[in-house]
Structures are given as C-alpha cells and as structure tokens.
Amino acid sequence: EAGVTQFPSHSVIEKGQTVTLRCDPISGHDNLYWYRRVMGKEIKFLLHFVKESKQDESGMPNNRFLAERTGGTYSTLKVQPAELEDSGVYFCASSQDWTGSSYEQYFGPGTRLTVT
Amino acid sequence: DQQVKQNSPSLSVQEGRISILNCDYTNSMFDYFLWYKKYPAEGPTFLISISSIKDKNEDGRFTVFLNKSAKHLSLHIVPSQPGDSAVYFCAASPDSSYKLIFGSGTRLLVRP
Numbered sequence: 001e002a003g004v005t006q007f008p009s010h011s012v013i014e015k016g017q018t019v020t021l022r023c024d025p026i027s028g029h030d031n032l033y034w035y036r037r038v039m040g041k042e043i044k045f046l047l048h049f050v051k052e053s054k055q056d057e058s059g060m061p062n063n064r065f066l067a068e069r070t071g072g073t074y075s076t077l078k079v080q081p082a083e084l085e086d087s088g089v090y091f092c093a094s095s096q097d098w099t100g101s102s103y104e105q106y107f108g109p110g111t112r113l114t115v116t
Numbered sequence: 117d118q119q120v121k122q123n124s125p126s127l128s129v130q131e132g133r134i135s136i137l138n139c140d141y142t143n144s145m146f147d148y149f150l151w152y153k154k155y156p157a158e159g160p161t162f163l164i165s166i167s168s169i170k171d172k173n174e175d176g177r178f179t180v181f182l183n184k185s186a187k188h189l190s191l192h193i194v195p196s197q198p199g200d201s202a203v204y205f206c207a208a209s210p211d212s213s214y215k216l217i218f219g220s221g222t223r224l225l226v227r228p
Contacts (some may be wrong), residue, residue, distance in 0.1 A: 004159070031214060042118065043160070043205065043218040056215055091159055095214065103148045103209050105216060107159030 002026065004108035006092050012114045018080040021111045023092030025074070031055075031095040032075050033105060034067060038088035049075060082115045089113070119143045120208050122219035130227050135193040137222050139206030142187065146208040150216065151180060151191045154203045163204075164191070196226045 005024045013019050025032045034046040046065070047057040051072035060067070064083070069075040079086055089112050093105040121140045129135045137151075147168040152160035166173040166180045166189070173180050179192045193200055203223050207216040 033215065035216075035218075042120070042220040043207075043216075045215040045217065048215055059215070093159075103150065103214065103216075104162050104165060105214075106162065107152075109157070109159045 004092055004094055004106055006090075006108040006111050008111060009109065010112045010114075012116065013082055014116055015084055016081045018078065019082055019113060021077045021079075021090055021092075021113070023075045023077070023108060025092070025094030026106055029094035029096055029106075030072070031105075032069060033093040033095075034075070034077055035091040035093065035107075036088050037091065037110075038085075043091065046077075079113070082113075084115050087113055087115045118220070119146075120206055120217050120219040122204075122206055122222050124222050125220070126223040126225070128225045128227060129196050131198055132195045135191075135196045135200065135224055135226065137191040137193075137204050137206075137224065139189050139191075139219055140187060141189075141208050143208070143210065143217075144187070145210050146217075148209040149180070149182060149189050150207045150209070151178075152205045152207060152218075153200075154205060154221070160205055193224075196224075198226045198228050200224060201226050 007022045032049040035043045037043045045059040048055045049069045066078045089110040091110045093107045095105045150165040151163040153163050154160045164175050164178045182189045203221045205221045206219040
C-alpha cells in the first residue's frame, strides 16, 4: 500500500511569488491534515479535511494560505503571495475515518519551502 | 504558549541500555497521546499511542507511560539500538478533535 506522497519535495521561490503544494493521502483515508514545521521547532497543525470539507482550519496563519481538497482525494495548499516567514517544511498526513484508528495519522515526507 | 513540552532537546544512551524520553502537557482536555519518530528528510512515523483512560501501553521494545495527575508521559525504549537514533516527537490530541499538537522533539542518539 502506497503511503502519503507530497510534491514537490523542495521548492525555492522569491518573496511575493505563488507556490502550490500537493498531497496525495493513503487511499481510502477520509481525513487529511496539513502541518508545518518552521526552523526546527515543533510541528504545528494547519488544517483538517474530512473528505472534501474543511473540518478545522484553526491553524491557518492568514488568508495568504488556501487549501483545497477536490473530490475528497488529493489536496493542494497554495501560498499567495509568499513571505519570508512562510519558509519551513510542510507535512501532509492522513488517517482513516473514526471507526478506525483515526488518531494515528500517517505522514508524508514533507515539502521543504524556502522563500528568499 | 506550548501545550506539549519536551524539555530535553537531546539524549545519548549506550546500545542495549534503556532510553527514556519525557513529555509534559498542560491541557487536561487531551485524551489521546502519541509518539512519533522522525529521521532526517522524512516525515514523522507513528510509533506508539496511549488513550487517557490507560496508564501504560506496550509494543515490543517500546512502552509509553501516562501519569495524568502529573500531566506527564514518557517513552521507554529497551533495549536501545543504533537504528533508534532519530528525533522523537510527543503529540497530543484534544478531546473531540483529531488535530495533533506536537512537542518540539528530542534527538536520541544510541551509541554502539
């Protein structure tokens, strides 16, 4: 079974540009999450999808970040316009529905974003 | 203010000995706790978890202990192996929410 995949693995953009990160969850997982780790600090929650609906977006830093999950499959996270403080590693995770072990989230390898 | 704290940024142990990683939390509404292991350039990998209704969960060489009154949990690895060298994150899930709140991690080095 394929794990969570993320694309690209690295992205270097200039301040003011736009970047779109993609996440493909484990097949059959209804729950999809985005997290971010900045400067080697703790991993911080950004938002949670259940299928195509945003369940919790309390961690989104501001309206420059837009997440979508078309058809309840893959998800994209767009940053527009990017600022220097957006640099970090963006992780995507997925988990089964509540009848499974929903608390146990499976993470992708992350996208390292560098804004210069 | 960090709700999940890992106060030891690093830990070094000899192969074969016990590794004990600690985690403290402040929110009494947390009802599920997890440990993740992370290698460089990889995403966190789920290791072991514990529900707030339990005080111990064991899986092979890994055991997690939960002390609710002290708002403290620990991960014991015994015996430690060089392949266990990684960054270990403690995470907690608030009641009725699936989001995970992570500590800042502890880097474990197991010396051969």
